[in-house]
Amino acid sequence: MSAADGEDRAALLRIRSVAKHFGKNVVLRDISLDVAEGEFLTILGESGSGKTTLLRIVAGFESASAGEVWMGEERLDRQPPYRRRVNTVFQHYALFPHLTVEQNVGYGLRVAKRPTTEIESRVAEALEKVKMSAQAKSKPSKISGGQQQRIALARALVNRPRLLLLDEPLSALDANLRRQMQVELKSLQREVGISFIFVTHDQEEAMVMSDRIALLRSGELEQVATPREIYGRPATAYAAQFIGHTNLLKGEVRSGNVRCGLLAWPAAGLPDGPALFSLRPENIRVAGAATATAGMVRARGKVVHRAYHGATELIRVECADGLVLVVRTPGSTSLDEVELEFSPADAIQVRESPERI
Amino acid sequence: MFSRAYKTAVTLPPLLWVALFLLLPYLLMFCYSFWSVSASQTIVHSWNVDNYGQLLRVSVYWQTLLRSMWIAARVTTFSLVLGYPLAYFLSFHAGKKKDLLYQMVIIPLWVSYLVRAYAWKTILGSDGVMNTLLQYAHLTKHPLEFLLYSPFAVVLTLTHIYTPFAFLPIYATLEHLPRNLVEASHDLGATPAQTFWKVIFPLSIPGVVAGATFAFVLSLGDFLAPLLLGGPSGIMISNIVVSLFGAAYNWPLGAAISFCMLLLVVSLLVFSERLEKKWSFS
Numbered sequence: 001m002s003a004a005d006g007e008d009r010a011a012l013l014r015i016r017s018v019a020k021h022f023g024k025n026v027v028l029r030d031i032s033l034d035v036a037e038g039e040f041l042t043i044l045g046e047s048g049s050g051k052t053t054l055l056r057i058v059a060g061f062e063s064a065s066a067g068e069v070w071m072g073e074e075r076l077d078r079q080p081p082y083r084r085r086v087n088t089v090f091q092h093y094a095l096f097p098h099l100t101v102e103q104n105v106g107y108g109l110r111v112a113k114r115p116t117t118e119i120e121s122r123v124a125e126a127l128e129k130v131k132m133s134a135q136a137k138s139k140p141s142k143i144s145g146g147q148q149q150r151i152a153l154a155r156a157l158v159n160r161p162r163l164l165l166l167d168e169p170l171s172a173l174d175a176n177l178r179r180q181m182q183v184e185l186k187s188l189q190r191e192v193g194i195s196f197i198f199v200t201h202d203q204e205e206a207m208v209m210s211d212r213i214a215l216l217r218s219g220e221l222e223q224v225a226t227p228r229e230i231y232g233r234p235a236t237a238y239a240a241q242f243i244g245h246t247n248l249l250k251g252e253v254r255s256g257n258v259r260c261g262l263l264a265w266p267a268a269g270l271p272d273g274p275a276l277f278s279l280r281p282e283n284i285r286v287a288g289a290a291t292a293t294a295g296m297v298r299a300r301g302k303v304v305h306r307a308y309h310g311a312t313e314l315i316r317v318e319c320a321d322g323l324v325l326v327v328r329t330p331g332s333t334s335l336d337e338v339e340l341e342f343s344p345a346d347a348i349q350v351r352e353s354p355e356r357i
Numbered sequence: 358m359f360s361r362a363y364k365t366a367v368t369l370p371p372l373l374w375v376a377l378f379l380l381l382p383y384l385l386m387f388c389y390s391f392w393s394v395s396a397s398q399t400i401v402h403s404w405n406v407d408n409y410g411q412l413l414r415v416s417v418y419w420q421t422l423l424r425s426m427w428i429a430a431r432v433t434t435f436s437l438v439l440g441y442p443l444a445y446f447l448s449f450h451a452g453k454k455k456d457l458l459y460q461m462v463i464i465p466l467w468v469s470y471l472v473r474a475y476a477w478k479t480i481l482g483s484d485g486v487m488n489t490l491l492q493y494a495h496l497t498k499h500p501l502e503f504l505l506y507s508p509f510a511v512v513l514t515l516t517h518i519y520t521p522f523a524f525l526p527i528y529a530t531l532e533h534l535p536r537n538l539v540e541a542s543h544d545l546g547a548t549p550a551q552t553f554w555k556v557i558f559p560l561s562i563p564g565v566v567a568g569a570t571f572a573f574v575l576s577l578g579d580f581l582a583p584l585l586l587g588g589p590s591g592i593m594i595s596n597i598v599v600s601l602f603g604a605a606y607n608w609p610l611g612a613a614i615s616f617c618m619l620l621l622v623v624s625l626l627v628f629s630e631r632l633e634k635k636w637s638f639s
Contacts, residue, residue, distance in 0.1 A: 061543075081543040082543045082547055082548055088540075091537075092537065094535065094537040094540065095541075096541070096556060097638030098559050098636070098638055107542070107547070108547075111542075111545065111546050111547040111548075111551045141638060155545070156545075159546065
């Protein structure tokens with residue numbers, strides 16, 4: 001397995017066995033996670049997965065029920081939020097309504113009692129960076145959502161934190177602006193070189209922006225890996241289904257061979273017993289010619305549904321034994337009966353994701 | 358959404374009510390303030406501004422008005438000083454006891470005003486709880502006379518009665534203050550004290566203004582507390598109005614004084630409304 005991108009660099013933040021429960025309700029269970037210097041890490045999960053709680057523990061708004069959070073040599077979880085060199089971009093920005101844009105951005109420097117000239121120049125610089133200099137004297141209620149987003153970012157970055165936390169900062173924006181902000185945010189992060197922990201429920205956003213993704217499910221880490229790895233080699237059935245589309249094939253391994261209904265392929269080195277495989281729709285192809293390509297697994301079935309996606313088409317194919325495969329094809333097929341084939345190497349074995357309470 | 362007839366049917370009765378029982382009497386009072394009383398105790402319907410002149414000329418009237426404002430100002434200050442920390446504590450730090458404590462602040466409002474005023478009488482009187490206690494502890498030899506029948510007693514009682522009125526609007530604004538603003542402030546390195554003065558307090562100013570207005574206006578017009586506990590030195594302007602309409606039988610002068618108070622209160626309300634608007638950001 002290739003080393004995850006972040007692990008090559010020095011760890012800035014170390015989360016060790018953090019747990020959180022509110023009364024009997026367990027929100028986080030034994031979370032251990034490192035964030036490298038300059039890394040863009042995304043905590044991805046559905047609502048209720050505990051991703052925001054984890055972020056709030058790092059920020060200091062919530063205390064962990066167990067475990068430790070370290071930043072360098074400093075035990076972060078014992079510090080009040082105002083002593084942590086961590087800044088947050090809040091989900092609804094949380095700009096101070098009684099202060100101007102400029103005063104909002106300068107807030108952190110003012111409470112730190114920096115000299116006035118320094119405050120002025122750093123605020124001006126930060127506003128420049130997010131292209132908001134023209135609105136310096138406006139009140140937050142007078143600027144648009146996207147602009148408020150930039151101010152929230154400038155207000156956090158002006159303090160030069162070692163780590164920036166972002167709690168679904170793009171969720172309130174419309175789709176176009178959101179895509180634009182994804183790109184801007186990513187290039188800003190590269191430019192300033194600060195570690196980002198970005199919380200989102202949007203898997204596409206996570207894929208586009210992150211160096212690494214930490215996938216959280218019901219308060220436990222499902223997989224921590226680069227976008228490429230998590231998509232290409234998902235560790236669990238949940239990871240495979242949450243990120244992109246997939247076909248989950250329930251099979252049986254017997255003496256180096258997998259049997260899954262009518263399908264069968266060699267799988268050297270797998271222990272005997274039941275096994276689960278993830279097969280991405282784009283890794284199945286509609287075979288034109290009658291002759292099978294060597295080493296490919298073949299299946300035949302009826303097209304039961306088509307969904308046009310522009311560049312590609314997703315078709316559902318029902319095979320003879322009732323197995324349904326979703327296939328992504330370039331262009332479109334008009335055939336009702338198709339011959340499918342895929343490489344055994346693309347069938348990735350995944351762990352089951354049992355229900356958790 | 359609603360038909361015109363429905364809207365009219367719903368809004369007309371209260372409008373009529375207000376016109377008939379509020380605006381009309383006010384208008385009548387306004388007319389009275391320009392009339393006068395003859396030697397034979399009848400109202401003379403001749404129009405002049407003598408009554409307003411008297412208000413300025415006779416020192417007891419304007420002095421009492423000023424003293425009333427001074428008492429009201431003190432009541433307002435003390436109500437805010439007591440009400441704000443209470444509201445802050447309840448809103449931010451009371452946790453699960455919040456509802457219980459809130460009820461404890463509100464319940465005294467259900468107790469009759471008279472009962473509360475008389476309670477202070479028994480506490481502050483020369484044979485009252487306070488003096489008995491002080492003498493028993495040998496802190497004083499004779500009962501302290503200034504405790505009862507003094508401006509002090511009036512300010513104390515009115516503060517007790519009107520603190521919940523100052524508390525309520527402050528509590529409401531603090532409850533509506535988005536908690537993520539407080540978190541954002543801490544996140545940006547502000548200590549709890551800095552957060553209070555730079556974020557929480559400025560954003561609660563509309564509540565403070567509303568609470569101050571309540572306390573000031575209500576205590577300015579109060580006449581029971583000075584009547585029961587004020588004594589000669591604790592008389593307030595409303596007591597004068599009451600006596601002018603009653604024993605003195607000088608309705609025109611009473612009406613003139615009432616109108617000056619009304620003008621004062623209305624301009625105060627307008628001013629506080631402006632102030633609240635200036636400081637509200639929702």
